[in-house]
Amino acid sequence: MSDDTLIYLDHNATTPVRPEVIDAMLPFMTLRYGNASSVHRFGREAKKALEESRERIAGLIGADPEEIYFTGCGTESDNIALSGTLLKAPSGKNGLVTTAVEHSAILKTAARLESIGIPVAYVGVDSRCRVDMDELKAAAIGSTALVSIMHANNETGVLQVIERAAVIAHDAGALFHTDAVQSAGKIPIDVRRMGIDMLSMSAHKLNALKGVGTLYVRKGIILAPVTYGGGHERGLRPGTENVPGIVGFAKAFELAAAERAETGVRLRAMRDRLEDAVRRDIPDVLFNGMGTERLPGTSNISFAGVDGEALLFAMDNEGIAVSTGSACTSGEVEPSHVLVAMGVSPQMAQSSIRFSLGWGTTDNDIDHVASVLPSIVERLRRISAGVERSGC
Numbered sequence: 250m251s252d253d254t255l256i257y258l259d260h261n262a263t264t265p266v267r268p269e270v271i272d273a274m275l276p277f278m279t280l281r282y283g284n285a286s287s288v289h290r291f292g293r294e295a296k297k298a299l300e301e302s303r304e305r306i307a308g309l310i311g312a313d314p315e316e317i318y319f320t321g322c323g324t325e326s327d328n329i330a331l332s333g334t335l336l337k338a339p340s341g342k343n344g345l346v347t348t349a350v351e352h353s354a355i356l357k358t359a360a361r362l363e364s365i366g367i368p369v370a371y372v373g374v375d376s377r378c379r380v381d382m383d384e385l386k387a388a389a390i391g392s393t394a395l396v397s398i399m400h401a402n403n404e405t406g407v408l409q410v411i412e413r414a415a416v417i418a419h420d421a422g423a424l425f426h427t428d429a430v431q432s433a434g435k436i437p438i439d440v441r442r443m444g445i446d447m448l449s450m451s452a453h454k455l456n457a458l459k460g461v462g463t464l465y466v467r468k469g470i471i472l473a474p475v476t477y478g479g480g481h482e483r484g485l486r487p488g489t490e491n492v493p494g495i496v497g498f499a500k501a502f503e504l505a506a507a508e509r510a511e512t513g514v515r516l517r518a519m520r521d522r523l524e525d526a527v528r529r530d531i532p533d534v535l536f537n538g539m540g541t542e543r544l545p546g547t548s549n550i551s552f553a554g555v556d557g558e559a560l561l562f563a564m565d566n567e568g569i570a571v572s573t574g575s576a577c578t579s580g581e582v583e584p585s586h587v588l589v590a591m592g593v594s595p596q597m598a599q600s601s602i603r604f605s606l607g608w609g610t611t612d613n614d615i616d617h618v619a620s621v622l623p624s625i626v627e628r629l630r631r632i633s634a635g636v637e638r639s640g641c
Contacts, residue, residue, distance in 0.1 A: 255568045256614045260454075260607030261403055261431060261547060262572055266497070267456040267608065273500040274458070277493040285490050286481065295492045302499035306463060309506050310448065311439040318464045318482045319490055323430035323451030324354035326464035327397075329486065330426045330447045331358045333472030334395045335367050344368040344393040346418075348380055349590040351399050352428055356586075359397075368392065376592050377541040378407035385414060389421035396425050401432035404587040404603055405538030406547025408432070415444030424470065430454055434505030435513070435544055440465055452494060456608050457501035461494035516546035516606045519615045523604060524548055526619035531626050535597055537588055546606035551588070551597040554630045560602055563625045569618055572603045 257265070277298060283291025285299045304314040320326045335343055347359055349371045363369040370388040373381050380398060389396055396418035401408050411427055418425035426447040429438060433450040440448055447470070452461035466472060466485075478487030505512070527534055533553035552560060557573040564571055573585075584598035593601075604618075 255570070256617060257570045258604045258606060258610065258614070258618065259570045259572045260610070261406075261603065261605035263453050263459065264456045264607055265609060266458060267501060267504065269504060270457050270497045270501045274493040274497040277496055283492075285492055286479070298496050299490055299492055302495045305499040306450075306502055307465075309438075309502050310433075310465060311441050312465050313468065315483075316465055316468055318466060318485050319495055320462040320464055320482075320486050321460055321488075321491075322462040323428065323449045323454075324352075324462075325486070326449035326451075326462045327352070327354040327426075327428055328358050329464055329472060329475055330449060330466075331355065331362065331395065331397060332475045333485070334424060334426075334447075334470075335362055336475070337471075337473040338394040342392055342394050342422075344370065344390070344423075345395050345397065346370045346372060346385065346388045346393050346423070347397045348372045348374065348399070350374050350378060350402055350404075350587045351397070352403055352430070355397055355399070355428060372398075374590055378402055378405045378538045378587065378591050379541055380409050380414065382410070382413055382417065386417050389417050389423060391422060393418070393421050393423040396421075396423050397427070398425075399428040399431075400438075401429070401435070401544050401547075402538070402587060403431050404585060405549045405591075406431070406544035406605075407538040408436070408542045408544065411445065412443050415446075419444065431544060431547075434502055435509065435546075437509070440467070446470060452498035452501065455498070455501040455505050457497040458491075458494040461491050461498050463498070512608070513545045516610070519606055519610060519612060520546055520548050520604070522612075523615050523619055524550070527622065530619070530623045535593065537591065537593060537601060546610070548604045549588075549601055550604070551593065551601040552626050553597060553600060554633050555600050555626055556629070556633065557600050557602055559629055559632075560600075560625065563629060564602075564618075564622075567621055567625070569621070572605070573601065 281294045283295040285295040303317045307314045307317045359369045372385045372388050398409055398414045415425040424446040428449045430451045434455045446467045448465040450463045453459040474485055481487050535551040537549040561573050584595045588598035
């Protein structure tokens with residue numbers, strides 16, 4: 250099977266690097282390779298590119314350049330936001346409120362903080378993956394120092410009402426952080442208008458390199474560093490900056506922002522056509538998160554009577570790449586914590602597949618997937634029914 254016949258529908262996990270991004274990075278991987286902390290000509294060139302990229306990224310989310318810190322990934326940005334806030338918070342005002350459907354970068358950091366005595370409250374969601382704002386309001390009490398709610402869920406694509414959550418956090422005297430790794434570049438973000446105090450992003454979700462992230466921190470907020478070394482990124486995140494990756498991030502973000510409206514219409518139309526075909530041709534399916542606002546290119550579908558991992562591998566054999574959920578938890582046997590929190594049964598949660606469309610996805614890709622998926626599901630259901638009858 251050649252690369253030309255492969256279909257990639259796992260853009261929420263990572264994305265291909267666009268040619269324009271490679272072109273923007275190439276000079277900083279060849280002739281302009283200086284360390285941005287060096288004072289000679291090579292270093293000054295790198296520093297100039299670094300600060301120009303910071304300014305461009307800041308402008309795309311309505312921030313000031315000095316509010317943007319470069320990190321190694323969205324996970325690191327999440328860790329700095331949570332730990333950097335709560336490890337320095339005074340006793341009695343050091344509580345964290347988050348949700349049951351966050352990415353593991355948030356949930357595992359929250360668990361670590363909880364293990365050292367930081368109070369953590371987890372807010373639930375409804376059957377459509379929307380955060381229960383009444384529960385959030387009840388949880389965000391006077392001892393809460395930080396509320397962290399993801400903007401777009403990585404498994405279902407469901408968007409949260411961030412502006413309302415930020416108001417609830419601020420009314421409780423708390424800061425508000427959002428993981429915008431999945432939403433940045435796909436939907437508009439204005440940190441001032443939305444009341445966001447801290448925001449995490451990642452380059453490789455935007456058709457740029459892996460290994461680069463950003464953390465927006467509103468002016469006036471002081472975070473405790475969680476790693477130590479040089480004075481890079483104003484002392485918050487030490488380590489030599491990945492200048493080529495950062496330049497590529499800025500270029501990719503600008504491309505995504507400029508094409509956002511057109512791309513959204515295109516991806517939404519293809520996603521809806523895929524879901525319509527599944528609804529028409531495959532019985533006993535559940536569309537997770539449907540009926541509320543979602544990212545235009547994300548669809549999470551449970552196929553009753555089919556093991557999600559088996560379906561993933563069967564599609565992979567057909568040259569189609571999809572996911573059973575978050576890329577960071579694939580391979581685990583437990584059902585998706587996101588779907589379970591939505592009230593989906595463990596059996597149906599383990600039967601789910603995430604299709605995530607993006608740059609490079611074509612109508613022909615969707616038509617091919619829609620044509621082969623019914624027979625794959627039917628075959629796997631027959632196999633599953635045969636195993637059950639045999640008592641295995």
